[in-house]
Amino acid sequence: xxxxxxxxxxxxxxxxxxxxxxxxxxxxxxxxxxxxxxxxxxxxxxxxxxxxxxxxxxxxxxxxxxxxxxxxxxxxxxxxxxxxxxxxxxxxxxxxxxxxxxxxxxxxxxxxxxxxxxxxxxxxxxxxxxxxxxxxxxxxxxxxxxxxxxxxxxxxxxxxxxxxxxxxxxxxxxxxxxxxxxxxxxxxxxxxxxxxxxxxxxxxxxxxxxxxxxxxxxxxxxxxxxxxxxxxxxxxxxxxxxxxxxxxxxxxxxxxxxxxxxxxxxxxxxxxxxxxxxxxxxxxxxxxxxxxxxxxxxxxxxxxxxx
Amino acid sequence: xxxxxxxxxxxxxxxxxxxxxxxxxxxxxxxxxxxxxxxxxxxxxxxxxxxxxxxxxxxxxxxxxxxxxxxxxxxxxxxxxxxxxxxxxxxxxxxxxxxxxxxxxxxxxxxxxxxxxxxxxxxxxxxxxxxxxxxxxxxxxxxxxxxxxxxxxxxxxxxxxxxxxxxxxxxxxxxxxxxxxxxxxxxxxxxxxxxxxxxxxxxxxxxxxxxxxxxxxxxxxxxxxxxxxxxxxxxxxxxxxxxxxxxxxxxxxxxxxxxxxxxxxxxxxxxxxxxxxxxxxxxxxxxxxxxxxxxxxxxxxxxx
Amino acid sequence: xxxxxxxxxxxxxxxxxxxxxxxxxxxxxxxxxxxxxxxxxxxxxxxxxxxxxxxxxxxxxxxxxxxxxxxxxxxxxxxxxxxxxxxxxxxxxxxxxxxxxxxxxxxxxxxxxxxxxxxxxxxxxxxxxxxxxxxxxxxxxxxxxxxxxxxxxxxxxxxxxxxxxxxxxxxxxxxxxxxxxxxxxxxxxxxxxxxxxxxxxxxxxxxxxxxxxxxxxxxxxxxxxxxxxxxxxxxxxxxxxxxxxxxxxxxxxxxxxxxxxxxxxxxxxxxxxxxxxxxxxxxxxxxxxxxxxxxxxxxxxxxxxxxxxxxxxxxxxxxxxxxxxxxxxxxxxxxxxxxxxxxxxxxxxxxxxxxxxx
Numbered sequence: 001x002x003x004x005x006x007x008x009x010x011x012x013x014x015x016x017x018x019x020x021x022x023x024x025x026x027x028x029x030x031x032x033x034x035x036x037x038x039x040x041x042x043x044x045x046x047x048x049x050x051x052x053x054x055x056x057x058x059x060x061x062x063x064x065x066x067x068x069x070x071x072x073x074x075x076x077x078x079x080x081x082x083x084x085x086x087x088x089x090x091x092x093x094x095x096x097x098x099x100x101x102x103x104x105x106x107x108x109x110x111x112x113x114x115x116x117x118x119x120x121x122x123x124x125x126x127x128x129x130x131x132x133x134x135x136x137x138x139x140x141x142x143x144x145x146x147x148x149x150x151x152x153x154x155x156x157x158x159x160x161x162x163x164x165x166x167x168x169x170x171x172x173x174x175x176x177x178x179x180x181x182x183x184x185x186x187x188x189x190x191x192x193x194x195x196x197x198x199x200x201x202x203x204x205x206x207x208x209x210x211x212x213x214x215x216x217x218x219x220x221x222x223x224x225x226x227x228x229x230x231x232x233x234x235x236x237x238x239x240x241x242x243x244x245x246x247x248x249x250x251x252x253x254x255x256x257x258x259x260x261x262x263x264x265x266x267x268x269x270x271x272x273x274x275x276x277x278x279x280x281x282x283x284x285x286x287x288x289x290x291x292x293x294x295x296x297x298x299x300x301x302x303x304x305x306x307x
Numbered sequence: 308x309x310x311x312x313x314x315x316x317x318x319x320x321x322x323x324x325x326x327x328x329x330x331x332x333x334x335x336x337x338x339x340x341x342x343x344x345x346x347x348x349x350x351x352x353x354x355x356x357x358x359x360x361x362x363x364x365x366x367x368x369x370x371x372x373x374x375x376x377x378x379x380x381x382x383x384x385x386x387x388x389x390x391x392x393x394x395x396x397x398x399x400x401x402x403x404x405x406x407x408x409x410x411x412x413x414x415x416x417x418x419x420x421x422x423x424x425x426x427x428x429x430x431x432x433x434x435x436x437x438x439x440x441x442x443x444x445x446x447x448x449x450x451x452x453x454x455x456x457x458x459x460x461x462x463x464x465x466x467x468x469x470x471x472x473x474x475x476x477x478x479x480x481x482x483x484x485x486x487x488x489x490x491x492x493x494x495x496x497x498x499x500x501x502x503x504x505x506x507x508x509x510x511x512x513x514x515x516x517x518x519x520x521x522x523x524x525x526x527x528x529x530x531x532x533x534x535x536x537x538x539x540x541x542x543x544x545x546x547x548x549x550x551x552x553x554x555x556x557x558x559x560x561x562x563x564x565x566x567x568x569x570x571x572x573x574x575x576x577x578x579x580x581x582x583x584x585x586x587x588x589x590x591x592x593x594x595x596x597x598x599x600x601x602x603x604x605x606x607x608x609x610x611x
Numbered sequence: 612x613x614x615x616x617x618x619x620x621x622x623x624x625x626x627x628x629x630x631x632x633x634x635x636x637x638x639x640x641x642x643x644x645x646x647x648x649x650x651x652x653x654x655x656x657x658x659x660x661x662x663x664x665x666x667x668x669x670x671x672x673x674x675x676x677x678x679x680x681x682x683x684x685x686x687x688x689x690x691x692x693x694x695x696x697x698x699x700x701x702x703x704x705x706x707x708x709x710x711x712x713x714x715x716x717x718x719x720x721x722x723x724x725x726x727x728x729x730x731x732x733x734x735x736x737x738x739x740x741x742x743x744x745x746x747x748x749x750x751x752x753x754x755x756x757x758x759x760x761x762x763x764x765x766x767x768x769x770x771x772x773x774x775x776x777x778x779x780x781x782x783x784x785x786x787x788x789x790x791x792x793x794x795x796x797x798x799x800x801x802x803x804x805x806x807x808x809x810x811x812x813x814x815x816x817x818x819x820x821x822x823x824x825x826x827x828x829x830x831x832x833x834x835x836x837x838x839x840x841x842x843x844x845x846x847x848x849x850x851x852x853x854x855x856x857x858x859x860x861x862x863x864x865x866x867x868x869x870x871x872x873x874x875x876x877x878x879x880x881x882x883x884x885x886x887x888x889x890x891x892x893x894x895x896x897x898x899x900x901x902x903x904x905x906x907x908x909x910x911x912x913x914x915x916x917x918x919x920x921x922x923x924x925x926x927x928x929x930x931x932x933x934x935x936x937x938x939x940x941x942x943x944x945x946x947x948x949x950x951x952x953x954x955x956x957x958x959x960x961x962x963x964x965x966x967x968x969x
Binding site for chain 1: 814
């Protein structure tokens with residue numbers, strides 16, 4: 001039962017240690033009243049070729065973690081070691097260079113595209129930034145190849161974002177994200193804004209690209225069904241802390257933390273008989289509303305917050 | 308047309324009408340024209356602006372007389388076939404003076420607003436994108452300038468610089484600058500909060516490139532609309548300065564200067580005041596209509 | 612079928628409450644008219660819960676807003692049809708009469724509770740307003756009723772919370788307040804448009820459970836509009852699948868999930884990953900190819916045909932009528948020229964079982 005499909009332990013590509021992100025709250029007179037702990041003391045690793053799911057509800061800090069590990073919104077404290085380099089210690093110029101290896105796919109493909117930049121230029125931009133020696137024709141050919149790879153007609157390179165559907169826009173974002181052959185992509189709710197009939201297309205594409213390019217993903221989502229399908233391991237966040245971290249199958253089959261159980265039992269089932277039965281017994285499992293404690297191993301690779 | 312693969316999937320609602328699979332779409336310019344054309348008032352405004360600019364540009368050809376040539380037989384002459392708009396107090400042809408005066412009025416509008424944008428846009432971009440103490444300093448300065456009414460500031464500056472059309476343009480341009488600083492800054496801040504700016508950062512764009520490549524093109528429409536509306540205000544300002552003797556100097560014509568003289572002859576020769584007054588009204592109306600039309604046509608919310 | 616009455620109210624002899632007949636809605640946009648709703652007809656009975664599933668552009672929300680005069684006109688316009696609510700044609704009513712019905716006999720819950728509640732008014736003021744307008748209650752009586760309503764939607768300490776502002780409530784509580792407002796005048800019909808979409812999954816579960824309980828207590832009919840197949844499975848008597856402004860399939864909830872007859876419904880069900888299945892031995896997700904159609908130029912015939920692997924030449928030429936599916940449960944209607952069960956059976960044995968994910 002504990003047979004894991006995750007790759008054999010290798011040196012992690014990303015290693016996050018004691019990451020915290022605090023925001024000062026200002027009192028009405030302008031002084032510092034207290035701090036809001038959006039993320040508190042979070043540690044995890046992602047191995048090459050692995051997808052780590054980060055699940056939790058709004059305000060749990062999952063997107064904050066995504067933006068902290070990519071230094072788009074650097075953490076208050078803690079280290080983020082990417083391929084052995086501590087990103088928090090890099091200067092602005094070095095970090096910009098590092099961004100060729102770390103990419104982000106954002107939630108809302110309507111907002112993430114520059115409305116006044118053609119799709120082709122948008123993808124080509126990463127070559128301009130990181131491959132300045134590349135010629136015009138070479139760049140164009142590379143973008144056309146990327147368009148084909150993500151299932152877009154290269155003839156649409158000259159079109160502007162408003163001429164594409166939501167699913168196509170997310171493909172444009174993905175084309176840009178893989179253009180420089182990064183080793184790690186943060187996918188922040190990449191399907192949440194898409195129509196149901198489009199979500200599977202995008203998830204399949206992400207998965208194919210992972211196999212092809214050996215990518216590692218940090219997959220941030222509130223869609224517990226898709227997380228189970230896509231992720232090798234899953235971390236459950238609650239109020240800025242990880243309350244449970246385990247192999248995906250283990251977490252879904254044997255959730256240990258009450259919050260994880262509550263979360264999983266809240267997922268509606270697309271089967272009337274099962275769903276009516278679930279609603280009939282629905283009753284939130286109560287658990288301590290206090291701060292979750294430190295992670296303790298309950299099984300190999302299965303960590304649960306105590307208290 | 309569909310091959311069943313995502314390659315040929317039809318884009319959703321936002322797709323252009325009857326679209327063939329083109330290599331390059333007509334882009335947003337064509338759809339912008341379509342939206343502008345759908346607004347009769349904007350088309351009217353544009354037509355008047357084009358007409359006025361054309362008249363001003365070809366004043367030497369269009370005008371029946373030399374605007375400064377006096378004709379003692381036409382002193383305060385009522386409109387007639389020879390002088391359709393009548394004659395002024397020294398017998399100059401009012402129509403010819405209106406036509407040549409368009410140069411001063413439109414020129415003042417365009418040059419002063421051009422100056423205001425040229426100064427205001429980079430300063431606003433800097434304030435909006437740099438933030439911090441630079442922003443605070445620039446904002447306090449523009450606040451101070453904005454506290455003084457536009458026309459009063461222009462008059463004070465023009466009086467300080469000395470009466471001439473060039474100085475009037477300079478005064479109007481400087482007075483309008485703070486509006487563009489404010490607008491640019493507000494727009495920059497709004498656009499900078501958009502996710503595509505974060506996406507631009509996420510692939511390693513340096514700050515200057517984000518400001519110029521990602522933010523600037525997205526604030527141009529708002530600046531353009533404001534510029535059009537400010538041209539209307541600048542035309543009034545030029546007329547006011549000339550009316551006060553701070554703009555165009557005699558005998559060169561300007562609508563405002565023509566009004567100054569005309570006020571003494573309201574009873575005997577009302578046409579001397581009516582035509583320049585109407586011209587100012589028409590030019591201001593045209594730029595306002597065009598500005599409102601542009602605002603609607605460039606509104607990104609109209610796109611999807 | 613009689614064994615489980617609660618699941619089969621569509622067949623129960625409730626009186627018709629809402630009768631939508633060939634409703635058509637068009638938005639006149641630049642570059643051509645958008646055909647948002649293209650001939651939607653259905654009947655809702657008293658006490659029935661109808662789940663309407665569809666993606667953006669399916670017309671699921673627009674047709675409901677249109678029938679209550681809530682779409683902006685222009686650019687929107689009703690291009691045809693009738694909507695009989697308790698015998699009155701809503702489309703023919705003057706705005707004044709329609710206003711009395713909205714928030715009165717028909718209550719609403721919208722997607723985003725924060726933008727639907729006025730941030731500058733206390734919760735009491737917002738609940739009291741419809742009570743005074745529609746029921747003509749005195750200020751005192753309306754306030755008492757507002758308190759009852761907050762109790763009804765299980766907001767603890769209702770009396771104290773009446774005078775608080777929306778920002779003092781959590782997202783889930785705000786949606787409870789919205790439901791209280793929707794139910795304020797004891798409507799015969801409650802329309803919930805993506806009412807739980809903006810909520811966290813645990814809060815969604817609470818709201819769905821609450822609506823279930825309220826329905827048992829109050830017996831109103833519900834139209835629950837969502838894109839989430841899971842939510843409709845639990846609370847609907849009847850499910851209606853919409854696409855490109857048309858109803859593609861409609862029937863008793865169990866029949867729709869166990870025996871889908873339209874390829875779009877099947878595609879949606881198959882594309883959902885299974886919460887109970889592990890990574891080992893899993894298959895690539897079933898995906899529906901292509902994108903929803905451009906409603907300015909809807910494809911001729913069946914709008915789903917361009918994305919449908921089972922489509923026949925006739926599907927691409929002619930829109931099939933919504934009719935009783937042969938051999939299916941009574942009241943299970945489908946718009947399809949193809950025979951889906953036969954096609955699936957021919958594909959591979961055991962494929963049908965895959966439809967029951969749990």
